[in-house]
Amino acid sequence: xxxxxFTVKKDWDNPITHAMPAEARVPxxxxxxxxxxxxxxxxxxxxxxxxxxxRRFIRNASLFSAxxxxxxxxxxxxxxxxxxxxxxxxxxxxxxxxSRMRESKRKRYLTFYDDEHPIGAQxxxxxxxxxxxxxxxxxxxxxxxxxxxxxxxxxxxxxxxxGSGLLRDLPKIGEIFRAVRAAVTIPFTVKFRxxxxxxxxxxxxxxxxxxxxxxxxxxxxxxTREQGYTGQARWEWIAAVKxxxxxxxxxxxxxxxxxxxxxxxxxxxxDAVMIGRAxxxxxxxxxxxxxxxxxxxxxxxxxxxxxxxxxxxxxxxxDDAEASQSLPRDARHGETAGKMKQFASWFTHxxxxxxxxxxxxxxxxxxxxxxxxxxAFFEARLNSPGAQDADASSDAEAVEEFPEAALAxxx
Numbered sequence: 001x002x003x004x005x006f007t008v009k010k011d012w013d014n015p016i017t018h019a020m021p022a023e024a025r026v027p028x029x030x031x032x033x034x035x036x037x038x039x040x041x042x043x044x045x046x047x048x049x050x051x052x053x054x055r056r057f058i059r060n061a062s063l064f065s066a067x068x069x070x071x072x073x074x075x076x077x078x079x080x081x082x083x084x085x086x087x088x089x090x091x092x093x094x095x096x097x098x099s100r101m102r103e104s105k106r107k108r109y110l111t112f113y114d115d116e117h118p119i120g121a122q123x124x125x126x127x128x129x130x131x132x133x134x135x136x137x138x139x140x141x142x143x144x145x146x147x148x149x150x151x152x153x154x155x156x157x158x159x160x161x162x163g164s165g166l167l168r169d170l171p172k173i174g175e176i177f178r179a180v181r182a183a184v185t186i187p188f189t190v191k192f193r194x195x196x197x198x199x200x201x202x203x204x205x206x207x208x209x210x211x212x213x214x215x216x217x218x219x220x221x222x223x224t225r226e227q228g229y230t231g232q233a234r235w236e237w238i239a240a241v242k243x244x245x246x247x248x249x250x251x252x253x254x255x256x257x258x259x260x261x262x263x264x265x266x267x268x269x270x271d272a273v274m275i276g277r278a279x280x281x282x283x284x285x286x287x288x289x290x291x292x293x294x295x296x297x298x299x300x301x302x303x304x305x306x307x308x309x310x311x312x313x314x315x316x317x318x319d320d321a322e323a324s325q326s327l328p329r330d331a332r333h334g335e336t337a338g339k340m341k342q343f344a345s346w347f348t349h350x351x352x353x354x355x356x357x358x359x360x361x362x363x364x365x366x367x368x369x370x371x372x373x374x375x376a377f378f379e380a381r382l383n384s385p386g387a388q389d390a391d392a393s394s395d396a397e398a399v400e401e402f403p404e405a406a407l408a409x410x411x
Contacts, residue, residue: 016131016232018259020277024266025293027275030248033187034347035118036345037092037272037409039293041261041286042219044276044411045089045122045191048342053320056304057313059115062286084290086272088119092149095125095134110141120145120189126161128176130181136165139184145216146184148176150192150258153225153369164207164225175215183405187216189197191252191274194237197226207241207249219250219274221411229277229411239268250274253411258285258292276411278345283309301350307378310347312341316375336367344370353381358361 015318031039043050043058044249062084093109112119121138125131131148138146150173152163159165164174183187195201207218220241233253244248249271255261261273278285284301291298301370303311318338344361349356360373 014334015254015256018257018263020259020292021262021266024262026265026289028293030217030250032087032145032189035087037118039084039086039290040272041289041391042087042272042274043085043089043279043286044252044274045149046276046279047091047093048196049217049280050089050091052113052116053313053316054280055090055116056113057316057353058085059088060312061309062290063285066199079304081180084288087115087145089147090119090121090143091157092122092152093123093134095123095131095398096127098123098134098137099130105165106137106141106202110143112143113370114118118144119409120147121381122147122149122191123151124157124162126166126172126176128172128179131176132179135180135184135188139186142402143186146180146185146190147219148190151221151225153193153228155391158225158395163172164193164196167202167225168200170202170209172208172313174209174213176211177215181214189216189217189219190215191219191221191250193221194234195222195226200224201237203237204244207245209244211247215247217248217250218245219252221274221377221401222251222253222369223411233411235264235268238264242269242271248272252276255411256282256285256286258298261294274411276304280343281349283313303378306380307374308346310344310374310378311371313343313347314367314371318371321367337364337370340367340370 028042029036029038031037049132081329090110090112098106098109099124102317108352110121121141121143123131123134123138125134135146149163151156151165154163154280155167157163161169166176167389177190190206191201192206193205203220203226210218212301218241220238222235222237223229223231235251235253240250248271249268250267250272251264252274255273255275256278261275265269273289275285282288282301284305288300316338317339321336333380341362341364344358351357357373357377360369360377364370364373
């Protein structure tokens with residue numbers, strides 16, 4: 001922990017390297033109520049990350065059409081989707097704030113586009129009536145699902161008895177489940193952690209309660225609140241939850257690669273996988289999972305791919321900010337340079353000489369200046385093959401700290 005919040009690193013603590021299981025694949029489809037999620041992959045809700053620009057960026061980065069390599073056979077019955085990401089999720093949103101703010105301001109939090117379906121909105125809070133009201137707003141806005149956050153470890157959220165703070169009060173969770181379930185007809189899901197700490201593991205009991213109260217699926221981040229984002233995710237608890245309930249179980253925690261996703265399915269029998277931290281550092285991960293599901297292998301991005309990826313996302317941020325200027329003042333987006341600097345740490349991690357690019361980006365004052373720095377850096381590298389052999393060791397220990405609510409819901 002750092003200060004009042006958790007330090008969220010781009011890297012994982014002593015990550016386990018999984019071999020690709022011989023048979024296990026991420027399922028081709030998951031049904032959450034009447035919503036088809038195909039393939040069974042979910043983008044985790046992440047504060048400051050999964051806004052509409054990033055969600056559409058991930059959808060586009062995940063485009064994949066199954067084309068078998070020479071001599072191989074595409075298992076077309078396994079996936080019939082172009083996008084490797086089956087379900088997008090919003091940033092987690094305060095139910096209290098949502099119910100009080102003007103409709104124009106809600107657009108900053110609840111804006112989505114037709115090509116984002118299926119999409120779920122995640123809420124946090126502890127007031128039963130307010131959560132029910134916010135769920136109605138989510139439904140009326142046109143979201144496909146509504147999700148309750150019981151996983152955020154940030155002190156300012158837990159201090160209001162929201163997020164993982166509610167894990168210490170199962171009776172109240174039951175009341176919230178009943179109120180929200182009665183308020184909406186769209187599928188209602190919940191994402192939670194193992195429990196508050198090792199002596200208060202409640203995930204199995206909580207999953208059973210969710211099933212009894214009519215929720216349509218559960219997602220488990222297999223760490224306790226006390227762990228934050230450190231240590232290993234304990235997948236055995238995902239398996240225990242899967243054995244305890246009949247509704248779909250979505251596994252979350254320590255999925256960095258397609259091998260990890262397949263290994264989680266093999267070890268836990270979960271119905272879908274949810275990916276958080278790995279998405280901004282490897283936006284191709286959903287496509288790679290879809291590729292492996294279809295043909296048993298997957299492609300890795302080149303440096304030119306990474307350049308196009310960074311430039312595409314940054315340009316999307318600029319375009320979105322410009323488009324928002326026609327909206328009411330409280331719904332407009334601010335300067336994009338800050339967002340670019342946030343993502344630069346992820347996007348350039350592992351790029352030889354990436355620290356120099358980050359320094360240039362952090363010194364830039366505008367979004368356009370950031371784009372120019374990116375162009376100059378990669379054009380020089382791509383036009384000078386020797387430069388690509390530069391030592392990238394300075395990036396190996398890079399650690400990114402975020403505000404205490406950042407990445408609160410994802411892993």
